[in-house]
Amino acid sequence: MCVDSSLPVERIDGSWYRSQECNYNPSICKWDDEVGYLSLKDCGVICNADGIKIDKNRIEAINEKLWE
DSSP states (O other), X not given: OOOSOOOEEEOTTSOEXXXXXXXXXXXXXXXXXXXXXXXXXXXXXXXXXXXXXXOHHHHHHHHHHHHO
């Protein structure tokens, strides 16, 4: 859940995304001021006007390293 005040942007298909990344990454359960934080992009998550792409293998490897 993103708790900032930025407004979401509607895609052509009617779905929504945020043009700015939130300061919390739910893929790794880290806030941007915590040790081990990585941006969504660094975790293999791309969310933009074209849609969302998630590299699940990359996220899994990062979580194994962070939370082993």
